[in-house]
Amino acid sequence: MTSILKPGLTMQAEQARHDLERLLYPAANWVQPSTDPEGRPVLDVLVVGAGMCGQSAAFGLLRAGVRNLRVIDREARGREGPWGTFARMLTLRSPKHLTGPDLGIGTLTFRAWYEAQHGAEGWASLYKIPTLTWRDYLLWVRDTVGIAVENRTALVSLKPEGDGLRATLEGPGGQETVHARKVVLALGREGSGSLRWPRFPSFDPRSPAASGRVLHASTEFPFAPMAGKRVAVLGAGATGFDNAATALDAGAAQVTLFARRTSLPQVNKSKWTSFPGFFHGFINLPDEWRWKFLTHVYSEQVPPPHESVLRCDGDARFAVRLGEAWTDLVPGDDAVRIETIRGSHVFDYAILATGFDVDLMERAELAAFRGAVRLWRDRVDAAEASQHAEASRFPYLGAGFELMACEGTALPSARNVHLFNWGSAMSHGQLAGDIPGLAVGVDRLVQAIASDLFVADAKKHHAALLAHAEPELKTTRYYVAP
Ligand SMILES: Cc1cc2nc3c(=O)[nH]c(=O)nc-3n(C[C@H](O)[C@H](O)[C@H](O)COP(=O)(O)OP(=O)(O)OC[C@H]3O[C@@H](n4cnc5c(N)ncnc54)[C@H](O)[C@@H]3O)c2cc1C
Incomplete structure (x- = not known):
């Protein structure tokens, strides 16, 4: 599926690109190149899943100068996520003015995209966003910000390799092995477990x-x-x-x-959680309070x-x-x-x-991590875990959406697998599932990945700092040759 841009949209895309250029997007790559022990080049980030969360994560990473990445999705273009496949509602359930995939850039918002085609009056008379219209908008954002998605390419398995990761992919050209420092799993609702x-x-x-x-x-x-x-x-x-x-x-x-x-x-309790305080603060609550909030939301049903x-x-x-x-x-x-x-x-x-069951450890792609990463059931007492069986199966993630190895388990690569989908909700709130929290989630994910990549290469960066010798005063009489 290719996008055919209406004239208004072409102009809108130009304006958005102009804004991106003003914001120096995409930022220059700063990550030190690396190779695995056998000298093979290593990807900095492999993003698996190019639905709303995966493409937004990739956009955020490019914006932060993490450019040695690949983005894959097992579906064909336009079939990523539920919108063009099994979402049978006529419109999104959320109100039309929500933001998220734009990552804070006004010219990339749904409203800007819609007004470019239908004018301010069209926007005023729009009740809610038709489902396929949302799908088309996501594709437009993806193309405008320049995310190259490799469609029909699935992650088959992910295995630890020292503190890095070895991914087996299955695509149009057959199987391939990819070595990556970080993997973002943006596999969607079903990708946190399976159909229920x-x-x-x-x-x-x-x-x-x-x-x-x-x-x-x-x-x-x-x-x-x-x-x-x-x-x-x-x-x-x-x-x-x-x-x-x-x-x-x-x-x-x-x-x-x-x-x-x-x-x-x-009453939709989940709707109550949709405000900046909750998005930013939830992660900083003690486990007991995170558990209290979200088990209440989930047990109430929508x-x-x-x-x-x-x-x-x-x-x-x-x-x-x-x-x-x-x-x-x-x-x-x-x-x-x-x-x-x-x-x-x-x-x-x-x-x-x-609906869907949450049971990340049952995902075939993650078989190598089964039994080795922390789940919420490890953090609450047995009675609570059995009362809220599904909540207890959610992975217990770290502050950057990373998996955490069980205590006493030597699995350094777990922290390089970032789960950016529904399965992160018990740890982070709904930052990688529903649209309203998406931009906050992307920021948090990108900060964590950029920070980890920098810290891991501190020695190389220090050497680069020592080697840095760009003269600033060459054009003045105060210049002193090194
Ligand atoms: C029917 C429905 C309606 C919704 N309506 C709303 C709404 O109105 N408002 C709202 O805020 N939220 C809504 N949501 C919730 C949420 O916005 C969507 O689920 C959204 O699609 C989440 O984006 P995602 O990127 O996490 O998942 P997805 O969009 O599902 O993307 C995940 C991608 O991962 C790919 N993938 C999975 N496994 C692999 C693999 N092994 N290898 C490669 N690729 C893989 C899939 O092909 C898919 O494209 C709705 C959800 C559903 C199901």
């Missing part, structure tokens, strides 16, 4: 009987075959309602949304946006069955039988809107 599949006695998500009839809402699948069919949706969050609405739009005969709870959550509810409600084909937990899911060749605490139902399709 609920457990039922008769259902195995890997079984072929399930394929095609039982679908996970956070994956891509066609809705056209649902025309004239009966569709069940499990889960009453935003994704549940958005999938129900998409099935209705596709002409489903009947869509029934089930939830265990007897009423929908009413209400579906009213726009998503209204998309479904009022359609005679739509029904909600609250307080009706599923007890079994039996996929058959022609239909799916769903047992609930109230009875038995037959549908043609079942969509599971059950």
Whole structure:
């Protein structure tokens, strides 16, 4: 997918580049070149994942003069992240004026981009940001600031190599090994663990009987075959309602949304955390307080946006069955039988809107680190950990989003793996997941990486300082030759 720029946008991109030039972007590279013990050149940073967080991290690094980097994404251009794939809402849930991927540069904001195409009136009449419009905006920022993403290139495995890292990548040209001093894992929501599949006695998500009839809402699948069919949706969050609405739009005969709870959550606690004090200060709270804040936020659950509810409600084909937990899911060749605490139902399709599980250590890419890095469960007492099982599986990260080796484990490279995705939330708050905290998160990540790269090379920098002999007074009569 290439971007075709409208004339207004071309001018906007020129203005933004002019601003970047005034800010001396990209800064000159200052990192000392390095090689591994066998003399092979080493990347300073490998950024894995070019969704919103990965591309913003790369932008921040280039701005800080860390230029020996590569950015990869396993998906094709335009398919990074949820926006063009499984995000089925019509608009973003956030308000239109949010900032983040611009990293504080006015001409790179969503508003500037939108006004360049639709004028001030267009901006005033925009209600919320259409999902694909946000995807296109992200691509425009990426191109304007000059981030070269290697698409269709996946990180297959990451292994410690002394205090550096050895990454195996799989791309269009086959497999390759890359040696990197730092790796930023910006793998997105699913990249903190995996899709959450609920457990039922008769259902195995890997079984072929399930394929095609039982679908996970956070994956891509066609809705056209649902025309004239009966569709069940499990889960009453935003994704549940958005999938129900998409099935209705596709002409489903009947869509029934089930939830265990007897009423929908009413308050979005996560929204309360979206202010600068929380973004900057959360990391400095003692563990006990970080745990208290975020376990409360997560245990409250997020209400579906009213726009998503209204998309479904009022359609005679739509029904909600609250307080009706599923007890079994039996996929058959022609239909799916769903047992609930109230009875038995037959549908043609079942969509599971059950979100993502956080369990970083289950990621295949990180198998070499399994059992060796700290998790939140190591920081709280056993009763708390079992009460908040998911929160306890989040990695316990350091101040620069770095993994931390378990006590007594010799794994110096762990601190060179920076987790910049949803999995960082228990440690840092929501700085690498939702849009509003993104710029604060990028700043923190970039400062940590730049600082580590500098400190590790202190000797080389000191030698460079001693060798530094640029005469300042050559054009004056006070010049003294060295
Ligand atoms: C449906 C949905 C709606 C959302 N709406 C909002 C909203 O309105 N407002 C808000 O603030 N937030 C919203 N969010 C949350 C957040 O903004 C998004 O999840 C956003 O995409 C996060 O960006 P990211 O870079 O962390 O992840 P992603 O955008 O998902 O990017 C991660 C990238 O990593 C790549 N990747 C993964 N594994 C590998 C690998 N091994 N090798 C190479 N590449 C890999 C993936 O291909 C992907 O492109 C929403 C999230 C979802 C799922």
